[in-house]
Amino acid sequence: MFSRRHFLSTFAAGAAATPLLGKSLEVNPESGKSHFNVTDYGAVGDGQSHSADAFQQAMDEAENNGGGYVFVPAGRFVLEKTPLIGTNVHLTGTGRGSVLIGERPGDHRGAALISNKGQQAGGYEGASDWSISHLGIDSPKTNGIVVTHAKNVYISHIYGTDIYHHFIDTAGKNIICENLFLTGHSGWSVFQIDSLSGAQTIWDGEQAVAPNHDGTDTRDLILRNSIITATAGNGNLPRHDTSIHFHGEVSEGFLFSDLILGGADNGIYMDDGLSYSNIQMTNIISYNPGRAVWLEPSEIKQHNISIRGLIHQPEKSSEELEGYHGITIYGTEKLTLSDITLIPPDGLPCLEAIELDACEKVEISTVKADGNGGTAIKIRDRREGEDTVSRYVKISNCMLDGFSAGIEYENNNDGGDIFQWKNLFIDVQNPIVGENLHSD
Numbered sequence: 001m002f003s004r005r006h007f008l009s010t011f012a013a014g015a016a017a018t019p020l021l022g023k024s025l026e027v028n029p030e031s032g033k034s035h036f037n038v039t040d041y042g043a044v045g046d047g048q049s050h051s052a053d054a055f056q057q058a059m060d061e062a063e064n065n066g067g068g069y070v071f072v073p074a075g076r077f078v079l080e081k082t083p084l085i086g087t088n089v090h091l092t093g094t095g096r097g098s099v100l101i102g103e104r105p106g107d108h109r110g111a112a113l114i115s116n117k118g119q120q121a122g123g124y125e126g127a128s129d130w131s132i133s134h135l136g137i138d139s140p141k142t143n144g145i146v147v148t149h150a151k152n153v154y155i156s157h158i159y160g161t162d163i164y165h166h167f168i169d170t171a172g173k174n175i176i177c178e179n180l181f182l183t184g185h186s187g188w189s190v191f192q193i194d195s196l197s198g199a200q201t202i203w204d205g206e207q208a209v210a211p212n213h214d215g216t217d218t219r220d221l222i223l224r225n226s227i228i229t230a231t232a233g234n235g236n237l238p239r240h241d242t243s244i245h246f247h248g249e250v251s252e253g254f255l256f257s258d259l260i261l262g263g264a265d266n267g268i269y270m271d272d273g274l275s276y277s278n279i280q281m282t283n284i285i286s287y288n289p290g291r292a293v294w295l296e297p298s299e300i301k302q303h304n305i306s307i308r309g310l311i312h313q314p315e316k317s318s319e320e321l322e323g324y325h326g327i328t329i330y331g332t333e334k335l336t337l338s339d340i341t342l343i344p345p346d347g348l349p350c351l352e353a354i355e356l357d358a359c360e361k362v363e364i365s366t367v368k369a370d371g372n373g374g375t376a377i378k379i380r381d382r383r384e385g386e387d388t389v390s391r392y393v394k395i396s397n398c399m400l401d402g403f404s405a406g407i408e409y410e411n412n413n414d415g416g417d418i419f420q421w422k423n424l425f426i427d428v429q430n431p432i433v434g435e436n437l438h439s440d
Contacts, residue, residue, distance in 0.1 A: 034068040036061060045075015055083040062089045072098040072135060082202035084117045087127045093135040096159040100135055102142030104203065109164050111203035112146035113139050119202060119211040124151040124173050133157045140164055146200055147172040148211045160184050160230060166192040170218045171200055180226035188240045190230045190264060193218045195248030220253035232264035243288060246270035250300060252278040262287030262315060272296035277303040289314040297330035306336040313343040323351040323374065330357045342369040350374030350403060362393040371403035380410035
């Protein structure tokens, strides 16, 4: 029998965080009820019985009572369609023991395992102030937790075993994701930052239903204190084989901190043609065999990106790699890289440890990089046009060892100069390569 005391002891960590969502519970005084159990509505955690309607009924009653906590006890619960969480509702389980499994008929695959109400809303007018926590996901036929047109969302203590698309896919704002253990396998990128321009469907029991694709993007998202080491993709595209994937359009406001990444080929990847600004990454360890950070080029320059405290020590890839890359960033104004340690696998030739294309107002400091040939820091103007030159770059307090070139600059356009460096310890064949470089 589910008791309030048992629930509170199980949910202590998650409940402590829910005030971050803004609203307090406004319990209906007529019922006085704020805690609900999906098994009281017919859910059965036997790994076979369909339980989506029971989940929906429990969450609806919580919402109708002004908000509440919906408990998922230990078991394996099959969701044959997508339950939608409402405003001020907090779905929580026992942790890894409360497992959600999505079911799709025949050869159908994809659509959200669980999402939120307001699928046809505009902007961020869907359900708000909701949370999902302390649940396992083992759902190789579906997408995972999909945030759609929502705001003020908290996702915590999610244990990811298997998923068809992404364990978490966001298109909302004011989102906190923390204490994630996504360590199994993801068919595509493990954690996706999205916009509502396609996909993000739900399953109504018979077919996939699309939300309002009005271009609503993800903004103001915090991802912290998590281990994201699930393998991802099938190796055909970088965006399908990455731990964290920027896949929206134009957005801003992202804090990543205290993360361990691995499994997928790349750590943090942004598609070409996008533009994300105001990004801060701190205290990240990447074991990804490809790049730790790879932000592709875009016609729209991104601004204010800071990476402070990154260790990239790739696991040896099962596939033969062309060579080692650590960080690759295109078209950014106001870029900071500091406290970076780059350690290629033994015997793998290095291409560029740090590669910056058409970046402006850049500060690079406290980089420790070992190489096997190649270039430690390469800066260039790859594209034509006055707005794509690299300039105002300062490099200081770095230790670069074992490369063919320490700092290399390719100037393809006029106006791309004003470079300074100081306090460099470079034990390479050619410490400085290029023109218009000035020692301070």
